[in-house]
Amino acid sequence: MNLNGLFFPGVRCAKSGLLWEKHIMSVGNRRPVFLNLLQIRFPVTAILSILHRVAGVLLVLILPFCLYLFDLSLSSADGYVQAISIVNQMPVKLLSIVFIWSLAHHLFAGIRFLFLDLDIGISKQTAQVSAIVSAVAAIAVTLVFAWSLR
Amino acid sequence: MTRRFQGLNAWILQRASAVYLAIFFVYLVFYFTLSPPANFGEWRSWVADPINSIFIIIFMALLIGHIWVGLRDVFMDYVSSLSLRALLLFTLAIGLLGIGIWFARIIILVMIK
Numbered sequence: 001m002n003l004n005g006l007f008f009p010g011v012r013c014a015k016s017g018l019l020w021e022k023h024i025m026s027v028g029n030r031r032p033v034f035l036n037l038l039q040i041r042f043p044v045t046a047i048l049s050i051l052h053r054v055a056g057v058l059l060v061l062i063l064p065f066c067l068y069l070f071d072l073s074l075s076s077a078d079g080y081v082q083a084i085s086i087v088n089q090m091p092v093k094l095l096s097i098v099f100i101w102s103l104a105h106h107l108f109a110g111i112r113f114l115f116l117d118l119d120i121g122i123s124k125q126t127a128q129v130s131a132i133v134s135a136v137a138a139i140a141v142t143l144v145f146a147w148s149l150r
Numbered sequence: 151m152t153r154r155f156q157g158l159n160a161w162i163l164q165r166a167s168a169v170y171l172a173i174f175f176v177y178l179v180f181y182f183t184l185s186p187p188a189n190f191g192e193w194r195s196w197v198a199d200p201i202n203s204i205f206i207i208i209f210m211a212l213l214i215g216h217i218w219v220g221l222r223d224v225f226m227d228y229v230s231s232l233s234l235r236a237l238l239l240f241t242l243a244i245g246l247l248g249i250g251i252w253f254a255r256i257i258i259l260v261m262i263k
Binding site: 056063070077081107110114 | 224
């Protein structure tokens, strides 16, 4: 089934002058469609950039919980002990690993973006190396943190 | 600022706040690794120390600005429906206002005690 007419109503092919759906029916749709995600190759810089956004959104989602712990820990001596026992629970420890990765990745990738804004390290090769370095550094920090939680 | 440079304020705020937030995080890492608070009293007096209080308040104000610009950019890039985007921005604004008031309450209680 050809749905091009639905998506591009009234659009004419620049070469044949036919309505797009007629053009498609006459020549066949030869536009490449890469729905196979394994065939789409994002550059490492693009992956770092999108992870910077993902990490930022995760940090915002975790922020209310951090503020809750901040509030509890400062409310009273009992609250302080309670906050520490919450942080020591297993699900919260796992969440804190996600939090630390988000923080480290957002920080390192963010510092890299600041340098790029200053036109430092903008050659393709340097930008690729710095992207890998900041992503790997964030993973290293996360591993050290996770190790320290044992 | 003229209308020609409407996005520039947000752009500058995002970078300037990023620098402060980054430096503050390094400060926090040093505090929690080199001299972590041993008990409630130490923790509370560290936060109540005027120098720390002031830097924490500036941190929170800039963090809220940083989140506003950052999530606004994310919504503008990925949410094409105008009504949904308006709803998300409204929810974000209310949420950040709530975060700000909640934080103000915490820090005021610490400072006046």
